[in-house]
Amino acid sequence: MEKRRTVDPSVMEMLERAREQQISTPFDRAEVTKPCPIGREGACCKHCFMGPCRLVGKTTVGICGATIDTITARNLTRAIAGGAAAHSDHGRSIAQTLLAVAEGKAPGLEIKDETKLRRVAGYLGVEVGERSKEDIARDVANVALSDFGRQEGELVNLKRAPPKRQEIWRKLGIAPRGIDREIAEAMHRTCMGCDQDYEHLLMHALTCSLTDGWGGSMLGTDISDILFGTPAPIASTSNFGVIRPDEVNIIIHGHEPTLAELIVAVVSDPEMLDYARSKGAKGINIMGMCCSGNELLLRHGVPIAGNFLQQELTIATGAIEAMVVDYQCVMQAIQAAAERTHTRIITTSPKVKITGATHIPFEEHHGMDIAKQIVRMAIDNYPNRKGVHIPDFMDRMVVGFSHEYIAYMQGGVYRQSFRPLNDAVIAGRIRGAAAIVGCNNPGTTHDEGHINLVKELIKNDVLVVSTGCAAVAYAKHGLLTPEVMEYAGPGLKEVCQAIGIPPVLHMGSCIDNSRILTVLTQMATEGGLGEDISDLPAVGIAPEWMSEKALTIGAYAVASGCYVLFGVGSPVKASAAVTEFLSKGWEAKVGGKLEFEPDWRKILEKSLAHIDAKRKALKIADYDPARFAKSESYAPADYLDYKNFDEGLYTVKAGSK
Ligand code: MSK
Numbered sequence: 001m002e003k004r005r006t007v008d009p010s011v012m013e014m015l016e017r018a019r020e021q022q023i024s025t026p027f028d029r030a031e032v033t034k035p036c037p038i039g040r041e042g043a044c045c046k047h048c049f050m051g052p053c054r055l056v057g058k059t060t061v062g063i064c065g066a067t068i069d070t071i072t073a074r075n076l077t078r079a080i081a082g083g084a085a086a087h088s089d090h091g092r093s094i095a096q097t098l099l100a101v102a103e104g105k106a107p108g109l110e111i112k113d114e115t116k117l118r119r120v121a122g123y124l125g126v127e128v129g130e131r132s133k134e135d136i137a138r139d140v141a142n143v144a145l146s147d148f149g150r151q152e153g154e155l156v157n158l159k160r161a162p163p164k165r166q167e168i169w170r171k172l173g174i175a176p177r178g179i180d181r182e183i184a185e186a187m188h189r190t191c192m193g194c195d196q197d198y199e200h201l202l203m204h205a206l207t208c209s210l211t212d213g214w215g216g217s218m219l220g221t222d223i224s225d226i227l228f229g230t231p232a233p234i235a236s237t238s239n240f241g242v243i244r245p246d247e248v249n250i251i252i253h254g255h256e257p258t259l260a261e262l263i264v265a266v267v268s269d270p271e272m273l274d275y276a277r278s279k280g281a282k283g284i285n286i287m288g289m290c291c292s293g294n295e296l297l298l299r300h301g302v303p304i305a306g307n308f309l310q311q312e313l314t315i316a317t318g319a320i321e322a323m324v325v326d327y328q329c330v331m332q333a334i335q336a337a338a339e340r341t342h343t344r345i346i347t348t349s350p351k352v353k354i355t356g357a358t359h360i361p362f363e364e365h366h367g368m369d370i371a372k373q374i375v376r377m378a379i380d381n382y383p384n385r386k387g388v389h390i391p392d393f394m395d396r397m398v399v400g401f402s403h404e405y406i407a408y409m410q411g412g413v414y415r416q417s418f419r420p421l422n423d424a425v426i427a428g429r430i431r432g433a434a435a436i437v438g439c440n441n442p443g444t445t446h447d448e449g450h451i452n453l454v455k456e457l458i459k460n461d462v463l464v465v466s467t468g469c470a471a472v473a474y475a476k477h478g479l480l481t482p483e484v485m486e487y488a489g490p491g492l493k494e495v496c497q498a499i500g501i502p503p504v505l506h507m508g509s510c511i512d513n514s515r516i517l518t519v520l521t522q523m524a525t526e527g528g529l530g531e532d533i534s535d536l537p538a539v540g541i542a543p544e545w546m547s548e549k550a551l552t553i554g555a556y557a558v559a560s561g562c563y564v565l566f567g568v569g570s571p572v573k574a575s576a577a578v579t580e581f582l583s584k585g586w587e588a589k590v591g592g593k594l595e596f597e598p599d600w601r602k603i604l605e606k607s608l609a610h611i612d613a614k615r616k617a618l619k620i621a622d623y624d625p626a627r628f629a630k631s632e633s634y635a636p637a638d639y640l641d642y643k644n645f646d647e648g649l650y651t652v653k654a655g656s657k
Contacts, residue, residue, distance in 0.1 A: 006309075006446035008476060010393035010574055014313040017389050022338045023316045026309055042072035043574035045446035048192035055574065061132055072575040073198035074190040076602055077205040078553065079571065081186035082416040083552030084208050087511055088179045088349075092148055097258050099141035100364040101227060102134045108262050108368035109136055112229040116404070118223045124156050133506040137226070140345050144219045150178030156216045161517075162191025162524045163278025163563060168209070174203055174559065179211040189414060198439030198578055205589065206559040213556030215260075218313055218514035224295065228261050229401035230279070230510065238312075238475035242303035243319050248276050248382045250285060250375065251305055254326035255509065257295035259348050259362045260288075260372035261287045263324065267503055269590040272375055278618050279382045284375065289314065290329045290511035291468060298400045298508050308477070309440040309449075309467035319388045322378035326362075326619040327352045328510075329547065342384035346374055355625075362637045397480035401465070401505035403518040410497055416525040418519075418578060420499065421463075425537065426528050428621040429491030429628060431461040432611030433523075435516045435557075437470050438550045441568050447473040449543030456481055456604050458503040461489035461625060462611065469505040470543070472523030477505050478492035490628040513553050516540075517560055534591030537614035539607040543567035543600055558582075558592035563610045565603045570596030 004025045006012060018025050038044045038054045045062050046052040053062035053071070061067055066074075099105040111117055117140065121128050126139040145154050152429050154175050158166060169175040176182045186208040191193035195204070225231075226259050234570035243249050250267070266272055267284040276284050287305045288296045296302035305314050308329055314320055315337040323334060326349045335356045338345045350369070353359050358377070362370055373375045407416040434457050440446050450473040454464055466474060475481050485496040488503040496503050498564040507515045520533045529536055540557040542550050554564045572578045573596070587593040595601050612623060 002446045004448070005442075006448060007448045007451060008239075010307075010391040010476075011310060011313060011446060013391040013639070014240060014310075014316055018313055018316040021316055021340055023312055023340050024333055025312045026331065026333070027335070028441045035638045037209070038574075040569065040571070041573035042075045042571050042578070043068060045074065046073040047190060066196065068203070069198040069575045069577045072572040072578045073201040073205075075142055076206070076572055077186055077201050077579070078190045080205045080549040080552045080555050081190075081208050083547065083549035084179075084212040084216070085183050085459055085554065086549050086550070087212045087220070088148070088183070090328070091216030091218075091223075091513060092145065092219030092586075093256060094227070094258070094407060095141050095144040097364055098137055098227060099236070102141060103136035104134075106364035106367060108265065108371070110228060111226055111259070113226050116222070117226045120226060121159060121488065124261045140223070141224070143222060147215055147383045150177045152177055153183060155179070155211065156374050157214045157218045158210075158417075160521065160561065161214065162521055164533050167587055168233045169211060169492045169559070171268075172589060174207040174210065174217060175304050176207050176211045177217045182208045183213045187331050198575070199651070200582055201493040202578070202581055202586070203589070203653050204557055206586070208422070209552050209555030210559050212552045213517055213560065214515055217511040218517070220511040221508070221514045224257055224511075225402070228295070229299050230403050231402040232398045233398050234301040235396065235398055236296070236301040237303045237394050237396055238305070238472065238549065239393045239395060240305060240314065240317060242287050242305055243314070243317055243390045244283070244285045245319060245388055245390055246281065247283040248279075248281045248321050248379050249319050250378045251289050252292045252296060252324045253289040253323055254284050254292040254330055255290070255324045255328045255511070256349065256350070257292060259324070259326065259371060260292050260296055261369065262367050263375060264302060265367070266371045267354050268373050272372070275376065275413065276382070279379055281379070282406055284379070291511075292326060294468065294471065294509040294512075298402075298459070298506070301500050304472055304475060305442055307472035309442060309446050315341055316345055317388060317390050318342070318386055319390055321381040322346055322374065324348055324374055325352070325354075328549070330354070331609045342381060342386055344377060346377065348374070355455050357446065395478045396477045398482060398502060399471075399475070399480060399506035401501070403507070403515045403522070406471040406519060407522065408506070409501060418522045420525045422523060422528050424491070424495045426620045428464050428623050429461070429495050431466065431489070431491070431608075432537035432539070433463045433622045434538065434607060435465050435467075435513070435540045436543065437467045437510075437513055437540070437553065438545040439469050439547050440473070441546040444544055444568050444598070447477065449603075450474065451477050451479070453541060453543055453604060454504055455487070456606070458484070458492060460608060461492040461494060462607075463495075463622070464504045465507050465516055465519070466504060467507050468510045468515070474504050477507065483604050489625050491625060494628060510549060513557075520560070520562070528620075532561055532591065532650060535614065537611040538562065538565040538616070539606065539610055541567075541603055543603060556596055558586055558594050559590055561591040563592060564594045565606060566594070566596045567598055567603060568596075568599060569598055572596075630655065
């Protein structure tokens, strides 16, 4: 049977529109690009120019003698180093922005969350006392930046992990020293003629991944909260229906929130609105895409137009005046798509250019001027539209569940803790927790794995937290609303009603997976669920992953003690030894394991089996939903249409704007 491209009806509609306009999409390109089966499974080594060596058929070692186990382990380690570099460089950039703000060199930016600044100062060992917020911020930024170049010692945030976890890292010698040092060492070890023991390589891959989760990403999340505000629940909307036919539409795409924050401030400037009206538009509409979008969504309720595979399709609506991109997950093909419409692609990171696009590199000290220049450019482009088609699909959501808010919602300002959540798990009302995160991949049906897994997990009383493009998939399909608790199992529904939360919590962007580490630590140290993250009845899942960053996130979750399941396929399939080491080998050493399983049904089975096994090991009540009567009926609001909840398509009501 031919694979369906997507389960999102708005994407189906736009694929048709893109075809008419001869705009190429990743769905089309995936159909004509046959992935190299040798490289895909990790059996190709390109680390020197004697090869590339493809280990197939009678070729069992590379020209240097490297075995299939060494080659697959090297390839995976390099991918994990790539992901760690991307996330951590993002974290560095945010720390540099904090330094510029503290020194008064970033007009338009300020410290929005002083409480968080003081808390983070405590984590980093920065004195608070009676000092000004600028003085504290300068020291916080400098300590954060020192984590990158440190040659000896340990990352500062490692001490936020459960004590037992820290002991494991130290005993195994995988506690990272400095972020840049471990990433550089991963590149060195995987160079021709270096580390040739697959287990040794893969243990360093864990070290390298920890520089991301407890290093660059955690610093990035914390400092973004200090600068832009810590997320708390906020309502918003998603999917192509958020594009407005009569306004200047600007899409913010990528991962870094700094310039995006300034653009959001600029568009409400009356002068800018008058300028937009002078060009015939009724207003200026900012929307997000991927993780820059998630950052704006969680802090400002800025609507999100779609997830990773929707970028060219958004341009194909003909209604986007500017797509402003920084870095990561930006398809080069958006420029070709833009050339078939009137859209302007504007690259804003000094690190990233796209041939043919307009490059306006961001600098903190002229940030406001740059934001204004970009918005004006978009407004000037409004009269150039050629034809507009916007699918009438939009859904509503409640987002913004930072780890601080999750603690707050369990007791308010004075009595916040993880006691209620832990007690619900111990009693069996909540069977366990799942973090479903990561990308989309045209190698699998867009959004299908995400949606099916969430639907089944909440029915089975598993609380779901999410980030990145996975969370956007849930948003588009109406799964981030409190009303969806109607479809949760009886115990989970009771807890959601009591606390007043949806059963699926959107926690942020890809770097915000570090928030999940904090939540897991709080659950592990609250009491009653063991003493370490590896004791918890919890799983991490990336059903539609594609990025190196996803592999890094998966690896640091494993190193932190989690069972992690990836969909789509395995990049180490060529080596049975490496495949086994990622599962049983890593589990024996760090208590977490990584497995690749393309079928979402098997991911579900394995997840539930793992959660139940952990419950048994903790000697807490066996999961038995019959013990919890169906809670009081909670009628879904009429704007939601879940009639297809149990079927293949998860449509939401069109015309709901
Ligand atoms: S944006 S890394 S496609 S989740 Fe963070 Fe989405 Fe994956 Fe990029």
